[in-house]
Structure formats: structure tokens, C-alpha cells
Amino acid sequence: MSKTQVTVPLDIPDVRVLGTEINERGELIITVESKKSGTRCRKCDRWITKSHGQDDWVMIRHLPAFGRVTYIRFRPKRYQCQDCEGHPTTTQTLEWYESKSAQTMVYEDHILLQLVNATIEDVSMKEQLSYDRVMGVMERRISEQVDWSQYDELGRIGLDEIALKKGHRDFVTIVTGYLKDGRIVILGVLADRQKDTIVDFLRSIPKRLLDTIQTVCSDMWEGFTEAVREEISTAKLVIDRFHVTEHYQDAADTIRKQELGRLKTELSEEEYKELKGCMWAFRKKRSDLTPEERKVLKRFFTYSPSAKKAYELRLQLTAIFEQQISKEKAKAKIRAWIARVRESGLTCFDGFLKTLENWWEEITNYFINRETSGYVEGFNNRIKVLKRRCYGIFNLNHLFQRIYLDLEGYRLFI
Ligand SMILES: [Zn+2]
Known part of the structure; x- marks a missing residue:
């Protein structure tokens, strides 16, 4: 028996394995208990260590081991606050598991990585998870809007329109940033291409970043160019070649x-x-x-x-x-x-x-630095593929999340 056993890391910190079994469906169930003791009181935020039993058993999906669907089974510990009125109890928070989630964090990272350049359906099939669960991971873990704090400067941004339906006249605007290190990032997915919409978006950019925009690449659409002239008068407008x-x-x-x-x-x-x-x-x-x-x-x-x-x-x-x-x-x-x-x-x-x-x-102006939008540089083909893949993504937040994942997924989740 020992010859056929191997030890693999669980990728979960601070737990003790109590047992493993393979159920009738061939799934691997690993029972663990947290080695951590204590947690923060949900009321007063003080560190509390007085044990107060355990919650019911939880079974959550984890990274597959040797191709088997794998679950982690455990009972979350509870602690009681001695200071707060009524001595409320709090379930222990763990960094590898978000309460109410049906997966470990590291498995969610794995799902997000699988989603890069793939469809929710694909990942759902391959991982044997329901569509809603895969979607749920994306919705919970990926922001639906740009987090400006991750950028120091923008330099060049691109405004491009895409029609979400073939032959449809409803366009959405894709705003991309082209960072100094060569990274192309998604900054926004806007509901239409009206000037007012673009103006609102440009006004949502923090001043410190707005001042760093030197070039705006777009097509010949006055909604774009007028908004840019009014809101970032110092930026150079370049029509995409x-x-x-x-x-x-x-x-x-x-x-x-x-x-x-x-x-x-x-x-x-x-x-x-x-x-x-x-x-x-x-x-x-x-x-x-x-x-x-x-x-x-x-x-x-x-x-x-x-x-x-x-x-x-x-x-x-x-x-x-x-x-x-x-x-x-x-x-x-x-x-x-x-x-x-x-x-x-x-x-x-x-x-x-x-x-x-x-x-x-x-x-x-193109000839000054030969600039185009991020959308054009290696990005529009990906969007085309994305549109084919996600035919019918009319939810702009989802579209932002999908593009964000396609662009940043490998960097973030490998
Ligand atoms: Zn308390």
C-alpha cells in the first residue's frame, strides 16, 4: 500500500488532516480541522479565544487531486466574546475560505485562471460545477469596475466602440489604457458612445491620473473626440490608423x-x-x-x-x-x-x-509616435473572440469582468 501512496501539498495553511476517503462517485473527500485558534469578534473586533463549539459540517470544493473532484470537509470553529453584551459568538474566519463560499480560495483562483479566454460553459463542464457557481466566483472575485488606485499614470488611452450583436446599431464603448510597461488594461465598458457618457467617464478618472493622459486614440466619432477636447484639452488626439x-x-x-x-x-x-x-x-x-x-x-x-x-x-x-x-x-x-x-x-x-x-x-498625429489604441494593438482580435464566446453578454459589468480576466488573468492567478 505504502508504495502507491504519495504526499501532495494541500495548499491550505494551518490545517490538520483528519482523514481522507473516496466516496461512491470517486470523489476525494479530505476532512480537516483548523489549527488556528481564536478569531476576531464580529461586534467589537477584539481577538477572542474562548471556544464555543463548532458550526455544522461544511463541504467545499478544492483543487482536483489526480483528476478527481476533491472536497475539503470541516467544521468551522466558533468563539465567544467575553466583553460584548450578551457574549455573542463568532465563526472563525480563515484566509483560505470565504464564509458562505462553496470553494476554497485557491480553487477559485484555479477557476478564474480557467476562465481566461474561455466561456463560463466550458469551465462549468470541465470543472463539473454549475454555470451559476462559476459565474458566482467571477462576480465575487473580479471587480466590475476599474480600480484607479492600481495605476500611477495612464499615458495613452483608447476609446473604441463595439457592437454586441452582429448588425446591431447599439454600440458600447471600450476604454483601454496602454501602460508604460506595455501592458494593455481595461479601464471601462460604457453603455453607449454618446458624448455625455464619455464625458461622465472621463470625469470619473481621478485628477492625478487625468493629468497623465497624453494621447487619446479613437476612431472618427465626434462623441469621442468632442468629449476628449472638452475634458482633457491637453491630450493629443490620434485617429487610429x-x-x-x-x-x-x-x-x-x-x-x-x-x-x-x-x-x-x-x-x-x-x-x-x-x-x-x-x-x-x-x-x-x-x-x-x-x-x-x-x-x-x-x-x-x-x-x-x-x-x-x-x-x-x-x-x-x-x-x-x-x-x-x-x-x-x-x-x-x-x-x-x-x-x-x-x-x-x-x-x-x-x-x-x-x-x-x-x-x-x-x-x-499618428506619425508623431505611431500610436494606436490598446484595442487595436493585439486586443481587438481578443475582443472579437470574446464576443463570439460570450455571445449575448449584454451585462456591461460582466463584459468588464470578462475582458479584465482575459487581459490580467494569467498575471494574477498563475
Ligand atoms: Zn466583542
Whole structure:
């Protein structure tokens, strides 16, 4: 028997193991008793040591041992206060167990770690815990709002909108911080993207931190930019390059659509078939094209010189954004690009040119430090995944907790 026994740490301090058993369901039950004596009186907060029996048996989930669902079984001790009137009794508080919780703290840490980039359902299944219990751990242990005291300075923040439902027009605002050490943190999940909502949020930032915000990255949404101009007038506004790119890519794409539509009626069915895959090829960078896509695109461009022009102009602008150049230099290059667009006779970029004009300073501010929001830098893909995972998280507090866990979970619970 002794050969098949091993000793594993219980990860619970100050307890004595009274016995272990495996029940009929194959679950491991470890019976313990607290070695600590005394507790603080719940009335007067004095340390009390006069024993007053025990509460009923409690059985709480603990870290699985060798893949078995494991429980800790114990009777909380009670103590009586000699000083308070009526000599009230208090149940001993233990650092490894929060009263009324159904799990040990260390097991809750384990659950929270499992929740990083996973769904409540997944964790519930894997841990054989009910959905509500997993949710309960998250609700109890993870704050639903930012704790400003953990930050010394903010430097750069990002304001981004996400739609919680596909095709839905109700947006929520995600506020991220990009800390000096490179960490991206979640600062807020706001109910909508109205200017007033943003103003209220910015006003909730402690003054000492507000003063450290040098850059605000956002998209071209006046609710965001007006709120920032009014509340943090010293901050530099930067339009996320990502949003600018999206804008002119869509512009170029309208020509692609139009021209394919035209060709569909003008070409024979056979000839048109040879343009298959051209939509994806058109959207790609030249360096990402497969030989096959190159061919398709070349064929398309022989039929449509204007699509070719739009494609090239798009690549040229991207090339400017790729360069490490000063804001002034970037402005000159973009002006030259605008001139080329005008000469081309294409109208698909008209809307984008207007955007450039309206947001000229904010767009070219990008070139000062090449800053984008935390959302854009490696974060938006995670949000996309999160949205897919948690389809139907309309509770903003839960959304904050989920994002917080995804971003900070590994750091906090490993
Ligand atoms: Zn007392």
C-alpha cells in the first residue's frame, strides 16, 4: 500500500488532516480541522479565544487531486466574546475560505485562471460545477469596475466602440489604457458612445491620473473626440490608423464591386468565371498574394484599368503609413497622394478625401509616435473572440469582468 501512496501539498495553511476517503462517485473527500485558534469578534473586533463549539459540517470544493473532484470537509470553529453584551459568538474566519463560499480560495483562483479566454460553459463542464457557481466566483472575485488606485499614470488611452450583436446599431464603448510597461488594461465598458457618457467617464478618472493622459486614440466619432477636447484639452488626439485604413480600403473596394458588376454583364460566362477569387485578392496586400491570386488580379485589371488605379492608390497610401517619417513629411506625402487621386479621375475616394480634410491633424498625429489604441494593438482580435464566446453578454459589468480576466488573468492567478 505504502508504495502507491504519495504526499501532495494541500495548499491550505494551518490545517490538520483528519482523514481522507473516496466516496461512491470517486470523489476525494479530505476532512480537516483548523489549527488556528481564536478569531476576531464580529461586534467589537477584539481577538477572542474562548471556544464555543463548532458550526455544522461544511463541504467545499478544492483543487482536483489526480483528476478527481476533491472536497475539503470541516467544521468551522466558533468563539465567544467575553466583553460584548450578551457574549455573542463568532465563526472563525480563515484566509483560505470565504464564509458562505462553496470553494476554497485557491480553487477559485484555479477557476478564474480557467476562465481566461474561455466561456463560463466550458469551465462549468470541465470543472463539473454549475454555470451559476462559476459565474458566482467571477462576480465575487473580479471587480466590475476599474480600480484607479492600481495605476500611477495612464499615458495613452483608447476609446473604441463595439457592437454586441452582429448588425446591431447599439454600440458600447471600450476604454483601454496602454501602460508604460506595455501592458494593455481595461479601464471601462460604457453603455453607449454618446458624448455625455464619455464625458461622465472621463470625469470619473481621478485628477492625478487625468493629468497623465497624453494621447487619446479613437476612431472618427465626434462623441469621442468632442468629449476628449472638452475634458482633457491637453491630450493629443490620434485617429487610429486602423480606422483610416478601413476607410480607404472600403473606398477602393466600391470600384472593385462596381467593375465586377459591369464585367458580369459584359463578359461571357466563361470569361467571368476566370475572375473567381478576385474579391479576396483585391483586398490583400501585394506581398500576401498567392501566384494564383496574382494571375486573377492581373486578368481583372486588364478588363478594368480603373480598378487597377484604385488598387494602386490604396497600396501607395498604406506605404506612406508604413514609413517612419515625421508628421510634416507625412502630410506632404499624403498631399501628393491626394493630388494623384484627383488626377486619376476616380470618384470612389471622394468620401475618404473629405474625411482626410476633416480629420487632417488627428489622422497625421499618428506619425508623431505611431500610436494606436490598446484595442487595436493585439486586443481587438481578443475582443472579437470574446464576443463570439460570450455571445449575448449584454451585462456591461460582466463584459468588464470578462475582458479584465482575459487581459490580467494569467498575471494574477498563475
Ligand atoms: Zn466583542
